[in-house]
Amino acid sequence: MTKAPTATDLASALIQCPSVTPAEAGVLTLLDDLLSPFGFEVHRPTFSQDGYPDVENMFAKISGGEGPHLAFAGHVDVVPVGEESMWQQPPFCGAVKDGKLYGRGAADMKGGVAAFVAAALRYVETHGAPKGTVSFVLTGDEEGPAVNGTVKLMQWAAERGEKFTDSVLGEPTNPNSMGDMIKVGRRGSQSGTVTISGKQGHVAYPHLANNPVPVLAKIVEHVSAQTLDEGTDFFQPSNLEFISFDVGNPAWNVIPEQASARFNVRFNDLWTAETLGQFVTKHATDCLSGGAFKLSVSLEADGSEAFLTRSDSLIDRFSKAVETVTGKVPELSTGGGTSDARFIKNYCPVIEFGLVGQTMHMVDEHVAVADIEQLAEVYYEFMMQYFER
Ligand SMILES: [Zn+2]
Structure with missing residues (x-):
């Protein structure tokens, strides 16, 4: 040998x-x-x-x-x-x-x-x-x-x-x-996107439009301020970070139709992709007063538990x-x-x-x-x- x-x-x-x-x-x-x-x-x-x-x-x-x-x-x-x-x-x-x-x-x-x-x-x-x-x-x-x-x-x-x-x-x-x-x-890793849809319009006529940008800003602040958990014996506390805020509007005189923000969560075994999606949706919904905006929360498929x-x-x-x-x-x-x-x-x-x-x-x-x-x-x-x- x-x-x-x-x-x-x-x-x-x-x-x-x-x-x-x-x-x-x-x-x-x-x-x-x-x-x-x-x-x-x-x-x-x-x-x-x-x-x-x-x-x-x-x-x-x-x-x-x-x-x-x-x-x-x-x-x-x-x-x-x-x-x-x-x-x-x-x-x-x-x-x-x-x-x-x-x-x-x-x-x-x-x-x-x-x-x-x-x-x-x-x-x-x-x-x-x-x-x-x-x-x-x-x-x-x-x-x-x-x-x-x-x-x-x-x-x-x-x-x-x-x-x-x-x-x-x-x-x-x-x-x-x-x-x-x-x-x-x-820890698990899960990415996702929060999208707010309003109504596009002329900046000079804001009463005819619904601007999603301030609403999304509120959502980013509110969701970021939540505590996911305090950690466990074997895991540190879970954490959500918004990593991008995207409107993509090249014009100065147009209120955009849509704004979205992307996030990534590093999480412990108290959470799954599904419960994280529910968590983000619930707290984002807190920021929608009235029904003039449409919220969607989507999760990337390649997350890990x-x-x-x-x-x-x-x-x-x-x-x-x-x-x-x-x-x-x-x-x-x-x-x-x-x-x-x-x-x-x-x-x-x-x-x-x-x-x-x-x-x-x-x-x-x-x-x-x-x-x-x-x-x-x-x-x-x-x-x-x-x-x-
Ligand atoms: Zn390696």
Whole structure:
């Protein structure tokens, strides 16, 4: 059998594939060539949808008989490098300098992918295939539209009869140092538009028109002033922000027919898209005196629901592994933006733990070599506990 690579060497090799979303750029072939000799069954489905780029993904697994199925999940695509001349280290060099590994994706999240692949290969090398299944759910469509990636890959795997017990997503979750934070859920995100229709007319004859602009201004102020909730044990308070006020009227002498304002809500598990829509409609209606204006509240279709992972056995065992390796008891958090965990949670409990995220998406993205190796150690320790139970 070939030898398991170190997490740092593997991360460096992955960084050298310029897989700017949605390009594969050799990164899945590299993993395929690495995993197959260890006995992994590797699949590389490409998913398509009108209006979106085709994306190649990977599902790889190894089974050593009856037992739980642990899926490590992540993405191998990266965001563009921006102004390349700003980089001190070339963005796809994967070079190690002064104890740091440099390159686009070092933190987000080729370092995380390399750490769980290296940990699993070390496990297989040392103990053979686990009693159960270890799999890798890897997409090239996380930094892109997220249409032909994890959402379809999980569905594809489930249709093939894969039953996932637990999942660990390797996104960077630590704000400052390794062991700070495990994500055990995520807030939801929902965008929408409030539109007020009045009656168009001449500015000189306002009694013949109905101006929607002052009404919309009142709505924006009134809805913004509402408290959605006070937060919960695991979630911060939900928050609604108006992000745009649009009339689009080029004339100075015309009262416009319509005005609209767009908003985005980051919300906890006390809310759904439906109840948020009702909330905005109710408080916007408060601002309509009389029936001369028409209100409509529409919600975008691509919102995501909030979720909280309620598997104590997964959270406790993973926290224990983090504590054993880093000496710290990690905070359990649901903060930050959304991630592909929102697609995985429909199949099994999912938590997120990865590298320190400070330089993600930045120029000269880098991570400490010691952090990558420690992350691989956490994943390895977790696998030891997970499969020896
Ligand atoms: Zn990421």
